[in-house]
Amino acid sequence: MITSCKGNLIELKLISNCRREVEIAMMEMLNKLERRGWSAAELALALADASEDHVMLTARKEPASHYAERL
Numbered sequence: 001m002i003t004s005c006k007g008n009l010i011e012l013k014l015i016s017n018c019r020r021e022v023e024i025a026m027m028e029m030l031n032k033l034e035r036r037g038w039s040a041a042e043l044a045l046a047l048a049d050a051s052e053d054h055v056m057l058t059a060r061k062e063p064a065s066h067y068a069e070r071l
Contacts, residue, residue: 030043
């Protein structure tokens with residue numbers, strides 16, 4: 001996980017390259033939105049809601065084409 005402390009990024013543990021890039025982009029986005037006036041609590045809730053929606057949307061997608069070949 002990567003966290004922010006007054007604009008400084010601090011890596012807390014080893015994570016995958018994908019996760020690292022997502023968290024860096026997320027922190028940049030959250031810092032930008034906080035500068036636009038949104039509170040950290042509002043942003044955390046909105047991010048959690050949007051993430052859950054994305055997970056549910058991804059779970060509903062059609063199975064990969066190779067899955068149908070095994071049936």
